[in-house]
Amino acid sequence: MTGIPVGGVVDTVEFTVEAGKIREFARATFTEDPRHAAGELATATHSVVTGHYRDQRGFVARLGLAIERIVVGSVSWEYERPLIAGDRLVATRRVEADTVREGRTGAMRFVTLATSFTDAAGETALVQREVLIERPAS
Amino acid sequence: MTAGTPLVAPDARRIGPVTRTDIVRFAGAGGDFNPLHHDPDAARAAGFDDVIAMGQFQAGLLAGYLTDWVGVENLRRLEVRFRAPVRLGDVLELSATVGEAADGLTAVSLVASVGGVVVVSAEASVEAR
Numbered sequence: 047m048t049g050i051p052v053g054g055v056v057d058t059v060e061f062t063v064e065a066g067k068i069r070e071f072a073r074a075t076f077t078e079d080p081r082h083a084a085g086e087l088a089t090a091t092h093s094v095v096t097g098h099y100r101d102q103r104g105f106v107a108r109l110g111l112a113i114e115r116i117v118v119g120s121v122s123w124e125y126e127r128p129l130i131a132g133d134r135l136v137a138t139r140r141v142e143a144d145t146v147r148e149g150r151t152g153a154m155r156f157v158t159l160a161t162s163f164t165d166a167a168g169e170t171a172l173v174q175r176e177v178l179i180e181r182p183a184s
Numbered sequence: 185m186t187a188g189t190p191l192v193a194p195d196a197r198r199i200g201p202v203t204r205t206d207i208v209r210f211a212g213a214g215g216d217f218n219p220l221h222h223d224p225d226a227a228r229a230a231g232f233d234d235v236i237a238m239g240q241f242q243a244g245l246l247a248g249y250l251t252d253w254v255g256v257e258n259l260r261r262l263e264v265r266f267r268a269p270v271r272l273g274d275v276l277e278l279s280a281t282v283g284e285a286a287d288g289l290t291a292v293s294l295v296a297s298v299g300g301v302v303v304v305s306a307e308a309s310v311e312a313r
Contacts, residue, residue, distance in 0.1 A: 067213070074206075074213035075241070076199050077248030079256065090247040090256050094240050097215030114230070118239050122263035128256045 049108050056109070056139040056159060059099035063088055063133040067095055088129035093163055093174050096137050109141070109157060111180050119156070119177045127171050134166045142175065152182025191290050191312055193280040194253045199245055200275035202237060207272075210241040237270040242304040246294050249278045254310045260289060261309040268303045276303070285312065 050056055065085030072082035072089050081087040106113045129135070143158040157178045163171045207221055216238050219226035227235045243264040251259055270276065276296045283291035294306040 071213040071244070072248070074210040075244030075248045076197075077244075078252045079248075081256075087256060089244065090251050090259050090262060091240065091244045094214040094216075094244070099215070102216075102218065118266060120263060120265045121239070121243055122261070123259075124261050125259055128259075 049110050050141050052141050052144055054141050056105050056141060057100055058136065058138045059096050060134070060136050061096065061099060063092065063129045063131055063135065065131040068092065068131060071095060086131055088131075088133075090123065090125075090128075092129050093123065093137070093161070093172060096161070109178075111155070111157065111178065112183070115181045115183065117179050117181065119179045121174065121176045123175075124173045125171075126169070129163075129171060133171070135171065136164045137161050138164070149182065151184075154182060155180040190285065191254065191282045191292070191310065193282050193292075194249075196277050196279040197249045198275060198277055201273045202270060202276065204235065204272060207235060207237050207241065210238065210244070214238075214240055214244075216240060232269070232271070234272055239264075239266040239304070242266070242270055242276070242296055243306070245276065246278055246296055246304060246306050250280065250292065250294060250306075250308055250310075253280070254292070254312075258311045259308065260311055262306060263308075264304060264306040266304055268298075268301065270298065270303055274298045274303075288312065 068082055068085045068088045071092055077089050082089055139159055139161040142160040146153050146155050159176050161174045165171050211217055211221055220230055221235055221238045224234050276298055278296050281293045289309050290312045292308040292310055295302050296304040
């Protein structure tokens with residue numbers, strides 16, 4: 047069913063939280079706290095910028111999912127601390143759960159991916175989870 | 185926030201009508217270049233009239249509304265559920281409801297709705313000091 051077992055690493059990215067990207071992301075989300083506009087403190091969902099470092103089609107294929115049938119059901123964040131400009135982070139994404147449930151129109155697959163964002167001191171700043179839902183083939 | 189002061193929800197925030205530019209700006213900020221969100225032909229092939237916003241756009245709007253109020257450093261947990269697509273021209277109304285407080289954390293429920301229909305909902309846990 048999947049090329050990556052539960053607990054397996056989907057991908058790892060390293061990146062720096064940049065002041066310009068904080069401002070850009072804050073503007074794109076209509077966020078008004080002046081600390082974001084100043085490029086000091088990242089917004090709550092800034093971890094999404096890892097999209098720039100990932101191969102979307104590639105990881106979906108490695109999970110054995112059909113990209114045209116994928117929807118994201120939910121996303122969550124657990125925070126130890128906010129991200130600040132200059133943070134050097136390593137984001138490691140793993141498969142946390144992978145289940146199939148029978149729906150009215152066929153089998154629905156639910157894949158939970160958990161990404162830990164670890165700072166230069168080795169401390170976890172936040173964990174982001176997303177639940178991908180693969181709809182039945184029609 | 186000071187100790188013992190209960191959270192009071194802010195006024196609703198209205199965003200929109202959502203434009204193609206809003207969606208493209210978010211794509212550039214976050215790095216989501218799924219054609220469903222910028223290419224009308226790809227969106228039509230997927231059964232939509234035109235492009236739709238990416239769920240992370242709506243999640244970011246709700247998160248920003250929340251943290252402009254409580255302070256991003258006080259957010260401990262946020263869970264966002266996607267209920268319905270957001271289309272070009274939609275006007276989103278964001279609102280918050282304060283729930284139970286226990287052990288220094290306060291629950292907050294958030295919704296984004298379009299014409300009275302909830303498109304995104306969220307549950308947050310906020311440290312209220």
